[in-house]
Amino acid sequence: MDEIAWEERLIGIKGARGAGKTTMLLQRIKAHHLHELDQVLYVSLDDIWFAEHRLVDLVDEFVKTGGRYLFLDEVHKYPDWSREVKNIYDDYPELQIVFTGSSLLEILNARADLSRRSIHYELQGLSFREYLHFAHGKKFEAVSLTNLLAHSYNISAEVTQSIRPLAFFKDYLKSGYYPYAQESRDSYHERLASVVNLILELELPQLRQVDIAYVPKLKKLLLVIAESAPFTPNVSALSRKIGVNRETIMTYLYHLASAGLTRHLFKTGKGITRLQKPDKIFLDNTNLAYAIRPHGPDMGMLRETFFASQVGYQHQLSYPEKGDVKVDDQWTFEIGGKNKNRSQIKNVPHSFVALDGIEMGHSQKIPLWLFGFLY
16 A cells, blocks of 8 residues: 555556455545545446446546545446546546556556556555454564565564464465455355356456356366466366367466466566466465365465465566576575475575475575565
């Protein structure tokens, strides 16, 4: 919330279902506009009211009665949203507009290109640091990756003076990524599975024109990934297992990543295209593993998925020749339990091991949980 340039005239915020976009808009209004609520309008564009009314007409009346701040939620639910938002932006220069939409929202490639007018952000799920704050009242400052790598011992020592991070870590892996887990822990994974179904059954057909008849195959592909991730995909084997051709598999993989359900790594230096085979596939976050995998995830998978989820938000990840993940084409990481050593990356420059089960970092051994403090 503090990173958004709220003074801009047109701000777009994308994010997965349940990441907290609606809550953030309402918090912004409450924190900064309570003294001028007559100049503020919050609108959810999936409201049935819009079946017979146009957004531009509503905004025209709003501006004429002194409106200055317009908050549009779920814009992807409104037909031809980008053109109307563009017209509103151009016709009412005194109006400040903030809009939110699905991870699948094409801000840059929308029918009315908003890329030259808007500044846009991606709202990630909670980091481990944010989870500690929201769920347990433990507040810490975010750290940069360069600072973390250089001073992991000092940073981890400072944190462990206040809490035992490992006491909360497994709970975060299971149910800490999406804020609505705080509402009801008992039904959280069922609700998360329902969100995944909504993305596959409604948002992909609506926003990516995926034929509804192919949704069962998309679900099957996601289940295969969930049971195997992180893994190097064999596209021919996937094609046979799912029952579609190679090009369709590649398109499906692209859609799953765009929807915030999977995360793909490519080898360093490769040009990445829509139909290029990923070299490694993860689920997007660890909570998805508990919601999708019928027999529960294994710890090795959770460790790598956690690292990719936390580090991949602000950094470019790639698949190295040695090690598990390369970051910004500069640092190589091997990820494992507390007894993991550096043997697989001992001759790799700028390499580290991210270890689960340890509280303190030293030298090139860094606690895995600490990578959850990057944002």
